[in-house]
Amino acid sequence: MSLITWKDEFSVGVAAVDLEHRELIELINGLDGDMQEHATQTTVVETLGEIYARISAHFALEEKIMRDAGYDGFAAHKQDHERLLDELLDVIDSVDDAGRYDRAGLSRDLDRWFSEHFRTHDARLHQKLG
């Protein structure tokens, strides 16, 4: 049972962005699965780091597309990107420092962040991009 299921509302209407959304969801679901099977803390931290790198690139691409399109909600959307990156890093750090991970809390956070961001900002972007 995957943590996040692809919904149509996750689509932004741009093939590259949708591809990355799918890949990220796959990564997150994979991590969730690994945690369910009691993966080591090292594995979890490494996967989180991978998610962080990929999502940084993803946000960069989204921002370029928004800029090129002259999207009016750019500033707010970018702010949310920065916030998500900050929070993700905080999570990575707390897992690293604590020496163990809280599977339920982590999964809940990941789901909340991405689904919420998809639902609000990305959906609005899709609307504006037409």
Added chain:
Amino acid sequence: MNRVVQAFLYAAFAAFVGYLSVAPAYQYADPEIAVIKLSLSHAAERVEACVKLTPQQINERAMKGEPINECERERLPLAVELDVDGATVLSLAAVPSGLWKDGPASVYERLAIDAGVHTITARLRDSARETGWDYAYSEEVSLAPGRYFTITFRAENGGFEFR
């Protein structure tokens, strides 16, 4: 940031630019002397005289549209001499211009000379003769200080022109 030093640096820059744009003055020539300028451009005769063609040959060529002369292109060097008060101050042979040395030869020389009365003689040889000159001209002139005296040459006007 220091505006006072800035102002000083700006002023120094302006002074530097302002000064060097007119000074130090350049002394090109002594105002007491006169300058002779010799400049001429003249085509000497050809090294070898043109081949004499028979009237029949000339006719043939004219009919075919070919040139009616047959000449070696190369010209002689131009010999030029300049005397001031009997002493030769300039003696040179000017090479004809052009890749095949068939164009006019040019001479351009500048000479500083004391102001005053002088006898100037100019000579030119444009033929293959061994001695003597084809053109010569001599005149007693009064050279004013700080002025140019030009010597030019125009064959159609008879030769040298002094001014």
Added chain:
Amino acid sequence: MELIKRALAHAFARFEAVFEYAFGQRNTPFAWLGALGWYFYWIVAATGVYLYIFFDTGITDAYASVEYMTHDQWYAAGIMRSLHRYASDALVVVVVLHIFREFAFDRLRGRRFFAWLTGLPLLAFIYLCGISGYWLVWDQLAQYIAVATTEWLDTLPLFGEPIANNFLNSTTLGGRFFTLMVFIHIFGPLFMLLLMWVHIQRHSQAKVNPPRPLAIGTLAVLVILSLVFPAVSQGPADLDVVPAELGFDWFYLAGYPLLDLVPGGQLWLYLFAAFLVLAVLPWIPPAERVPAAAVNLENCNGCTRCFDDCPFGAINMVPRSDGRAYESEPVVNVNQCTSCGICVGSCPTSTPFRRSGPLQPGIELPDRSIADLRDELVAGTGETRVIVFACDTGDTDELEQDGVKVIRLPCVGMLPPSFVDFALARHHAEGVMIAGCAEGDCQHRLGNDWTIERMARRRDPYLRQRVDERRLCLSWLPRDSTRRRQRALAEFRVTLSEIDDE
């Protein structure tokens, strides 16, 4: 050669110190020599347009019209004329300084040859325009220039009849030759503008506008000079009269007295030889071949940050080639890439937090990988108090000391901000110092500007919000600033210990 450069660079550093003090690092004229050149060009062009309205082409009319402008209309055309002259002179000053400085600071070597090489014809045109300008006044100085220049040109086998004959005496000058000079003086600068454009082609966001304080200051001082010391002509030209004493504009005419000492033909030889030597300088001695940046498509989605940040326009975005759904990918032009690494600093996947698999970003310098960078950063954790990321250009050897680790980069712009976050958040150091060139004078043009913007969270990739700025020290200093740098480091360490005491 190295010694000459080092000596010159040292001389510049000493001379520039007072300018840095007076103008501040960002606005010192020495960081804007090229831009000042452009600026003076525009002043000369604008005043030239105005002057041309009142200028009469013609052997007798030219001098009279200039006299009218200088005296009768002194308040407008007169000032314009002086400004025209002084701005042209100022142009020579900044361009000559610019040439020596770029040479001294080694900014023309190897793949950076383009601006240098295209600058050489530009230099020739500056002189062509300036000299033809003095010709137009048709005063005694113009007469001298006309005779001397045509006599010099006649030493080349270009003309059948000496063109100096035009200026033989007062009967020989035809109006057509004069018109030719006007033509040269108008179309010369126009063509020069084209050359100026070519000159900056391989520099993205080229600095062609000086900062406002400098622009206002230089214009003001040149206008004041024009009012206090107006440019005047030197008596009407008379080809029958030998010019005796002449007020010389040494900025443009310094070479002319040489014609009286050295035969014209020889002088041409020296000139051509000089240009030849200048032209080959980028390759003498051959520049070190550092590998260009390399793209890794697996880790790249075409976000264009590297394309945006490259100071030399060496990256181009082209349609995607690996079949993935991304639209574009960056391609590095290896003939233009100077291996500064600024693109690496801009790439979002250049993050040390990523740990599964080898750390490989979308774009990287093959011989200075960020995996190595991370290893260096991590090594010796526990003993390190301060990590200093330093660029190769500054003198940072003296910074090595107990508790300080110095990590060198080709340019500080190569440093991804995430490395700063990583160093501090993962407790590899208590403080991070970034030690780069003086502001506005980055050896690779935009490295320190981009770093400032990234750390201030104004340019992507932003430094993470959570980073405590007190633990980050940005140090921008000119070359030869070893002691100032050491002092900055010492002060930073004091600050850090104060934070820890809280």
